[in-house]
Amino acid sequence: xxxxxxxxxxxxxxxxxxxxxxxxxxxxxxxxxxxxxxxxxxxxxxxxxxxxxxxxxxxxxxxxxxxxxxxxxxxxxxxxxxxxxxxxx
Amino acid sequence: xxxxxxxxxxxxxxxxxxxxxxxxxxxxxxxxxxxxxxxxxxxxxxxxxxxxxxxxxxxxxxxxxxxxxxxxxxxxxxxxxxxxxxxxxxxxxxxxxxxxxxxxxxxxxxxxxxxxxxxxxxxxxxxxxxxxxxxxxxxxxxxxxxxxxxxxxxxxxxxxxxxxxxxxxxxxxxxxxxxxxxxxxxxxxxxxxxxxxxxxxxxxxxxxxxxxxxxxxxxxxxxxxxxxxxxxxxxxxxxxxxxxxxxxxxxxxxxxxxxxxxxxxxxxxxxxxxxxxxxxxxxxxxxxxxxxxxxxxxxxxxxxxxxxxxxxxxxxxxxxxxxxxxxxxxxxxxxxxxxxxxxxxxxxxxxxxxxxxxxxxxxxxxxxxxxxxxxxxxxxxxxxxxxxxxxxxxxxxxxxxxxxxxxxxxxxxxxxxx
Numbered sequence: 342x343x344x345x346x347x348x349x350x351x352x353x354x355x356x357x358x359x360x361x362x363x364x365x366x367x368x369x370x371x372x373x374x375x376x377x378x379x380x381x382x383x384x385x386x387x388x389x390x391x392x393x394x395x396x397x398x399x400x401x402x403x404x405x406x407x408x409x410x411x412x413x414x415x416x417x418x419x420x421x422x423x424x425x426x427x428x429x430x
Numbered sequence: 431x432x433x434x435x436x437x438x439x440x441x442x443x444x445x446x447x448x449x450x451x452x453x454x455x456x457x458x459x460x461x462x463x464x465x466x467x468x469x470x471x472x473x474x475x476x477x478x479x480x481x482x483x484x485x486x487x488x489x490x491x492x493x494x495x496x497x498x499x500x501x502x503x504x505x506x507x508x509x510x511x512x513x514x515x516x517x518x519x520x521x522x523x524x525x526x527x528x529x530x531x532x533x534x535x536x537x538x539x540x541x542x543x544x545x546x547x548x549x550x551x552x553x554x555x556x557x558x559x560x561x562x563x564x565x566x567x568x569x570x571x572x573x574x575x576x577x578x579x580x581x582x583x584x585x586x587x588x589x590x591x592x593x594x595x596x597x598x599x600x601x602x603x604x605x606x607x608x609x610x611x612x613x614x615x616x617x618x619x620x621x622x623x624x625x626x627x628x629x630x631x632x633x634x635x636x637x638x639x640x641x642x643x644x645x646x647x648x649x650x651x652x653x654x655x656x657x658x659x660x661x662x663x664x665x666x667x668x669x670x671x672x673x674x675x676x677x678x679x680x681x682x683x684x685x686x687x688x689x690x691x692x693x694x695x696x697x698x699x700x701x702x703x704x705x706x707x708x709x710x711x712x713x714x715x716x717x718x719x720x721x722x723x724x725x726x727x728x729x730x731x732x733x734x735x736x737x738x739x740x741x742x743x744x745x746x747x748x749x750x751x752x753x754x755x756x757x758x759x760x761x762x763x764x765x766x767x768x769x770x771x772x773x774x775x776x777x778x779x780x781x782x783x784x785x786x787x788x789x790x791x792x793x794x795x796x797x798x799x800x801x802x803x804x805x806x807x808x809x810x811x812x813x814x815x816x817x818x819x820x821x822x823x824x825x826x827x828x829x830x831x832x833x834x835x836x837x838x839x840x841x842x843x844x845x846x847x848x
Contacts (some may be wrong), residue, residue: 342739356741360731362685362844381831385683385774387843389672391734414686415734 343417348424349404361397363387364409391415395429431627434538453619454626459633462659463491465813466651468638469666470494472503473791475621476806477664478630485814488629493653495637499618502668505768506799507691507725509704511548511609512573515564518824518836520571525821526804527608533803539620545610548704553598557708561604576605587705590754598709598752611715617802640677648787664789664813669769671792683774683830684793685843688729690738690767694760696720712749721763724750738767770795772843777836780809780822789813790827
């Protein structure tokens, strides 16, 4: 069982959360010419890191906020959690 | 190579089975090979076998970080089927079914292929319509499919829940009678033994740490046991694909996810077929030892851990008990996890890459085991001829940028959408 520290609600079990994938992926900017290659990368291509991975989760059975979680994909250890709009150093 | 036969069995009985040849050797890596296959799982071993058998390329090495057959070919639920709607998947898998049927003879190794049939249960009229459509598509591609009504399903699996007050009543099902199961380890060992006998070097405990690429062409690999030159390199590493892709500066439409399976204590024969629950993701069959073999959804987040968490297992088994209530009386014997190369459309990739001499085989999602022979056969063709075979033409790497996705069920990485 993973325990995720929601920045809004505190420590909760993974049952309350839904996974949202790699949080480092950036959507191409609006009002700008976007090549097929850029869209392809944004929609489909992922690094899928082994080790520290910054990812999105939604506290779907709690505050329903999207949050960022820094988690190790090899050990499942969770290091830090952030609000969705927080910059991660 | 020593043939496995009743006569050799009797002959060796006189020496207490102490003098059998080793099934495969343990060679030290040579300096150079025509083809290096990275990954000694089912697909890698099958690829090496078909390179030697179909294309007469025997200066081949299989490089395996651990031991052969220790990854997903040793961790799956052994289901073999070709009940796909899309032409690409249907024709590819049905070609594989033919190889499965001949495999024990072909490899001189009993892979215990058991065509016991698979039944996908339907729990609504809409689902029956969808299954009728898929069944028709299958039959157009020469694959056997039978649409069963509720009574027919009840005759085959009376132990499923046919009571009136259930949340997901059984309306019927789609059956592929020729589908089945096989002994997964035997598949890996059978391919390894034959490949080895034809001159393929199976190199275990050898980790790939880098690639030697110059001017857009592969020249070899760097491993924990030294550098190996190679004209062609094939990647067959399932859940570790992204780790090697990173060393090649490639970003792929693949995420590595965790998938669990489990077996119950052994019980007397109760279930003849493979059965899947239609209102979720759960499947079950009974092994020759009597264990109920069960599996279902991904854990749902990126993982390389090869071990799962309980919430997903609980979710999956809840579905199982909804489908067959007697499962709740059984004790769990073992659970385990493997890491899947989940592609973004749920279909695999067998293709050339932008690097000359580098070939990619990945994205097998939930269905890698049954694809083992067809994957090996087509990957061997792609490597040997330096062009894709028509069977794997649809499994291209660039289909994501051109929009030619093969979204059979929409079962890619994004389980949170389903």
